[in-house]
Amino acid sequence: MAKITHVGTVGVPVTDHDRSLAFYVDKLGCEVRLDGEFGPGMRWAEVAPPGADTTIALMPLPPDGKAGVDTAIRLASSDAAADHADLEARGVDVDAEVMNWEGVPPMFSFRDPDGNTLYVVER
Numbered sequence: 001m002a003k004i005t006h007v008g009t010v011g012v013p014v015t016d017h018d019r020s021l022a023f024y025v026d027k028l029g030c031e032v033r034l035d036g037e038f039g040p041g042m043r044w045a046e047v048a049p050p051g052a053d054t055t056i057a058l059m060p061l062p063p064d065g066k067a068g069v070d071t072a073i074r075l076a077s078s079d080a081a082a083d084h085a086d087l088e089a090r091g092v093d094v095d096a097e098v099m100n101w102e103g104v105p106p107m108f109s110f111r112d113p114d115g116n117t118l119y120v121v122e123r
Contacts, residue, residue, distance in 0.1 A: 006053060006054070007054050008053075008054060008055070009046060009054065009055045009056070009057045010054065010055075010056055010057065010071070010073050011056075011057040011059045012056055012057065012058055012059065012071050012073070012112070012114075012116050012118075013059050013060075013061050013062075013065055013066065013067045013069065013114070013116065014058045014059065014060070014061070014067060014112075014113075014114050014116075015061060015067050015114055016113070016114075017035075017043045017045055017058055017060075019113050020045075020058045020112065020113060020114065021035070021045055021047070021058065023112055023113050024047040024056065024058070024112070025047065027087065027090050027091070027092050028047075028049075028087075028092075029049065029050070030047035030048055030049055030050075030056070031047065031048060031049075031050055032045065032046070032047055033046045033047060033048055033055050034046040034055070042060055043060060044057060044058075044059065044060070045057070045058040046058070049075070056073065067114035067115060067116060068114055068115030068116060069116055069117070070116075070117045071116050071117060071118050072119075073118045073119065074107075074118075074119045074120075074121045075118060075119065075120050075121070076120075076121060076122075076123045077120045077121065077122050077123065078122070078123065079122065080098050080105070080106040080107055080108060080120055080121065080122035081098050081106065083120050084097075084098050084108050084120070087110055087120075092110050092111075093110060093111040094108055094109070094110040095108040095109050095110070105121050105122045105123065106121075106122040107119055107120060107121040107122065108120055
């Protein structure tokens with residue numbers, strides 16, 4: 001049987017690591033967990049909300065890849081409306097409003113500097 005225990009890292013393709021690190025740290029409040037090279041000109045950085053186990057890898061684009069994707073990453077929040085207001089005030093490209101559907105937790109999406117879409121979901 002497999003010995004898989006949890007999700008360790010999810011990846012987001014980026015075109016500029018410095019710009020992306022600044023966004024995830026300064027705008028989202030993440031901390032840098034790893035920042036290094038795994039080959040000439042191939043940078044790999046990982047960020048995460050403080051105390052989180054799972055990290056977001058800011059990955060270089062593969063030769064045939066692109067940024068500006070729907071990552072399907074859902075970030076947990078204790079107050080989606082407050083996070084929406086905070087991110088909007090920080091200049092983050094957020095949805096116009098928090099989605100509030102019956103039977104579904106409040107949520108909204110936002111875009112990073114490369115246009116990658118992530119989501120904030122109230123838990």
